[in-house]
Amino acid sequence: MKNVTLNNLMKKYGKPVLVVLIFxxxxxxxxxxxxxxxxSTTYTASRQIVISHNIPQEMRTMSSGANISIVGEDNNMMPTYKDIAENGTIAQEARKHLSKSMKKKYSTDDIKSAIDAKISQQSLVMELKAKTSSREASVKIVNATAKAMKEELPLLQPGSGKVTLLQKATVNNTDSKTTxxxxxxxxxxxxxxxxxxxxxxxxxxxxxxxxxxx
Missing domain, CATH: 1.10.287 (Helix Hairpins)
Known part of the structure; x- marks a missing residue:
């Protein structure tokens, strides 16, 4: 019986192993x-808005549940508000809040594609997200979209809740993803x-x- 040595193994299998390793x-x-x-790297900026009706003081003290009904209706309308936020009409209005240089780079369709609205069940908070290849552009677009929602929602959806803008998006709180x-x-x-x-x-x-x- 032949002794199996490292030298023998290398002579027999060294070349195949080397070929596999090279490939x-x-x-x-x-x-x-x-x-x-x-x-490529994309940057996502986020800004939250609240859409709700102000409940009068006298209704807050009522035990009839009228105030609960108003909040419930606002909750039920959130999917509709989401669709409006992602609509081209809002994108068009948001573009008006951008600088001339930004308008040259981003069309209404570009803004519409960049915006994504997120909602959660039993919440009146909507999170607007703008994703572009520029950190600064994402911030400006999402802030402009939030302004457009505040201005245009009452016109597009009569009887809708009041839009309250929360903290502005900044370049310091953007997310980046490289793929x-x-x-x-x-x-x-x-x-x-x-x-x-x-x-x-x-x-x-x-x-x-x-x-x-x-």
Whole structure:
């Protein structure tokens, strides 16, 4: 029985392992470069607004539940307010609050695409989010949209609740997201490269053995 040594293993399997490793590294490099070329960063700015009716003092002391009914109606209207916030009409009005330089860069459709309104059950708070490739632009767009909602909602939805603007969005409280992930691309590239190397070595091994038997 032959002694199995590291030298023997390297002679027998060293080349296939090296081929697989080379392909894996090449795959990781290619995918890493591709990720850097595709990499982009988006910035999201948020601002909350409250949409509600002021309940008169005399109604607050009533036990009939009238005040509860008003709050309930406001809650029921939040999905409608969300649709209005994301509508092109609000985007058009929001654009009027932007500077001339901003208007040149962002059309009404651009603003409409950038805005996303979030609501929660049993809450009269709506969170407006603006996502663009610029931190400053996202802040300006979301603040302009909040102003547009305050001005236009009573006109678009008669009888709607009063819009109260909460803290303004600033560049210091924006969120950023960079895609794609270079690390993930490198890992995928390494795995795919290694798989390709294994397939090539398997084909070579099969051909050699088949030829040897013939």
């Amino acid at each position: 894996a590294i090449l795959g990781a490099l290619v995918m890493g470069v591709d990720a850097k070329k595709k990499k 794609p992930s270079t690390k993930k691309y490198v890992v995928v590239g390494f795995a795919l490269g290694a798989l390709l190397g294994l397939i090539i070595e398997f084909v070579i091994f099969t051909v050699k053995n088949f030829g040897h038997k013939e």
